Amino acid sequence: MQKKVRYSHPAHFNYATLAEICDILSTAGKFTQAARAVVTYLTHHLKLKGAALMLLNRRSKKLEVAASQGLSDFYLNKGPISAARSIAASISDGPVAIFNVRDDPRLQYPEEAEREGIESILSVPLVLRGKPLGVLRLYTAEPWEFTMEDITFVQAVSLMLALVLDNIRVSGAYKTSIEVLKDLRPPIRRAKRTLHE
Incomplete structure (x- = not known):
């Protein structure tokens, strides 16, 4: 039987870490900056394989990557992520x-995850006033049995991101998170072209 291990020190999940993330969010001028800074911070500070923030496109019912760190272009473009299938169900179920x-049968792309070198995944929804906005996902390169403390910590980060997204949506006169996604797409496309050049 495979031994369950935790490779990140529990001290990383504390109020000091949340305070640092709050500082990152408060100084970011745009949601793109906030999202990228947070996933980068989480990946390095918690010693993760990677992290990704995905927003729900209500028209297509798909999750679209808004920011990521530590994940390859191959994995990020593995295929459409349905909000009604696999672990994407966490967007409504917790x-x-x-x-x-x-x-684990809940995973939509298990072979691609294994090829990427991912062992464990934690998917936490971004929900504000009962309305699902997307998910924050953590990926580890070693087996990680997530505790309730881990999950509560990531839920707090997800809530902060949801509040920032809602604030930027309102202040920027965005009607929906889809318009925020459209605003995110140009820099993402430029990054992809750079990777292929």
């Missing part, structure tokens, strides 16, 4: 923790 990507 946090989902995957200990082993190879044997």
Whole structure:
């Protein structure tokens, strides 16, 4: 039987870390900056394989990557992520923790996750006033049995991101998160072209 291990020190999940994330969010001028800064911080500070923030496109019912860190272009473009299938169900059902990507039926793309070198995944929804906006996902390169403390910490980060997204949506006169996604797409496309050049 595979031994369950935690490779990130519990001290990383504390109020000091949340305070640092609050500072990152308060100084970011745009949601793109905030999202990228947070996923980068989480990846390095918690010693993750990677992290990604995905927003829900209500028209297509798909989750679209708004920011990521530590994940390859291959993995990010593995295919459409349905909000009604696999661990994407966490957008309405709450946090989902995957200990082993190879044997969990909730995962939509298990082979791609294994190829990427991912062992465990935590998917936590961004929800504001009962309205799902997207998900924040953490990816580990080692088996990680997520505790309730871990999940509560990531839920707090997700709530902060949801508040920032809503504030920027209102202040920027965006009608929906879809318009925020459209604003995000140009820099993402430029980044992809750079990777292929």
